[in-house]
Amino acid sequence: MPAEIYLNVAISGLLTGLVYGLMALGLSVIFGVVRVVNFAHGEMMTVAMYVAVVLFAQLGLDPLLMMLPIAALLFAVGYAMQMALINPFIARPEHSQFMLMVAVAIILVNGLLIVFGPDAQTVQTSYAFDSFAVGPVIVDATKLYAGLAAILVAAALFAFFQFAPLGKAIRACADNYTGALVVGLDVKRLYALSFGLGAACVGAAGAIIVLIVDVTPPLGPAYTLLAFIIVITGGLGSMPGALLGGILIGLTEAMAGLFFTPSAKSMFAFAILVLVLLFRPQGIMGKRLT
């Protein structure tokens, strides 16, 4: 095999990994602030993917343009979910919260199955077969746009948490729940905002990833697992960690598909998860577990 192939595959994996990273970023934000593990994360992603597919099929709207409206829609869904379902569960034991989200996930994935059926749906954009040649390396245009869009959204989120007063307030909630209450922050609303932001991330990621991946309902659980693997690999609660983990898993999957068989690629992601849990349970960028 010529050397360019490795480079091509690596770049493709890296760009896909950025979108994975954006999806995992949503999970990381939710866990980092609300301390609830969103087991319906991938299912929310497939919801966003189907919205993008329907908008494209019915109205011819490009998923990349629809990224922000879809993110806004998912924000509303996330906000409402936190307010109605999850806030009463904040003080409940972990497994109870987990089961709540599992229930939401089951309803979402099978609701989608009833509405859209089991067949894969896809988006065919006008630039689907375009590519850029940089020297000997060929970069797929769709994946390049997808990766750039993911970086853009992630950068906006970082800026929000770093500079916006609301973002700082959310970080305060995550750092010290009691302290946030004492200084008079409306923690329940901030939790809902955080869940909404996490959902918006996954909404944007969903709108982007329909360019690369065909959507079927069972993709939901698969993406949930992938998001977990990425977030644990990168470090639960660490936002740069989530992006880094996404890139790492994207690269691993691409390389595994090249060297072995594509159908075995997620085995390598799971292997990475096991290794990380064993030797660095806090993740690459995470703080020490307590």
Place this chain on the structure above:
Amino acid sequence: MIARLLHGVPRHALLLLAGLLAILVAAPIFADDYLVTVLILILYFAYTGQAWNILMGFAGQLSLGHALFVGLGAYTSAALYVHFGIGPWIGMPVAILISVACGAIIGFLAFRFGVGGVYFAILTIAFCEFTRIGFDHFDWVAGSSGLFLPVANYTRNDLINLRGQPVMFYYVILALTVAAFVMCHALLRSRVGYYWQAIREDEAAARSLGISTFRYKMIAIVISSGMTAPAGVFYAFYYNNLFPEQTFFILRSIEIILGPIIGGVGTLFGPVIGAFLLTGLSEALQELLTAYGLDTPGAKRVFYGVCLLVVVMVLPNGIWPPIARLLRLDRRETPET
């Protein structure tokens, strides 16, 4: 032995249990074939739920990958039967051994490094998914094209090779379920059982009292995984076909844990009553949907999801504790809530 098992159990509880057992033993006389298959399904979930409950309900470690142990049990016994003609009763100890080894590896990795809670749950999912994809490429057991057991139209029941009619399978799974129930009852009031409950309620406190939490969590996962394997053997010989993407599918794991969660985590009757309710309801719903021509794939599982949502929200401890209070069985039956 028996006296110790019965010690402290209210007399009317024993009467109720004996009554239930008598009904279950006599059921095939009155039930038609369809009802027997539903009862088999119920008992299958009662059994697997009971096994899962040891790890989560007793020792407080949430496993979301119990399909792994079912699948390993199923594949081991089926492969031994298909390739070497080794019957299920000899295959079963091998299946248990493999399942226990795998459970011990997961437990060792997780508990040794202090992986608990959600992390443990995800580790169990990861192992199950890893195995699913691995078996998809495992040609000795036919990979993703599926492993089939030879089937014929059986006129008589061959208990040795587990080949026969549903009624025979019904009594096999009933025996397994009863054995699991008695074993869990004994475990729950053994020294190990009390240690488990201490770990479940407050692990740091348990450790400070000198309980080796690593050791007792290991015991829990070893017993739980070993107990789950026979369900896999049963599954293989009852359904006669095994596909990795079905056997190790994550929803399989979730189906196993729905019963005990809806019934009541950590209780003896939770898995049983949960299995009855859930399977009964879902079969009834299936009938209803088919009757109205609404038999779309997924409808049944949306119902599962809604059931789970409602129970988790309204009855965080499951439906058994209130029933136990009603029947005045809550003396020693349920852990304190």
